[in-house]
Amino acid sequence: MKYKKGAILFIMAAFFLSVTTGCLNSSASKWSYEFVVWNGHIYKESDKYVDEITKEIGEVTKYSDGEGTYSGNFSNKYEKGTKYFAIKGVSTDEAIAVKEQDGKYRKLINDGKYAGGK
Known part of the structure; x- marks a missing residue:
């Protein structure tokens, strides 16, 4: 043919x-950067660690590395079940911490309201 x-x-x-x-x-x-969502705000990962935390305030309820709109305590880096903590002497309106697998607490900075799901 x-x-x-x-x-x-x-x-x-x-x-x-x-x-x-x-x-x-x-x-x-x-995603353009790694973050968690807590209490309706997006917290951008920093390169800093903290030594003193006060209490557990939540945990990741949904994980995905694909860009989209998600609800709840969402993360594009940390697995479901990763704990969120308040940092001693720092308002949660400013920053929170997550406990990483190596046992260190990484500081995450509030980057404003999360435009995703409710």
Whole structure:
């Protein structure tokens, strides 16, 4: 069966376009930074650790590394069940901490209201 040159070029272009579009969509679905959501606010991960925490205030109830809209105490880094803590001498309106697997408490800074689910 013979194919015209134009038909072959069209098929190749369509294939190339579908492959590159798929690659762009998968890379665009990642979050721009790591965070947790607590009490309706988003807390952005910092590179600082804290030594003194006061009490447990919540935990991650939903984890996903794919960008989307989620409700509850959500995180794009920490697994479901990761605990949130108040930091001694710091208002939870400013920052909270999460207990990481190595036992250290990482400081997370309040970045404002979470625009996601309720």
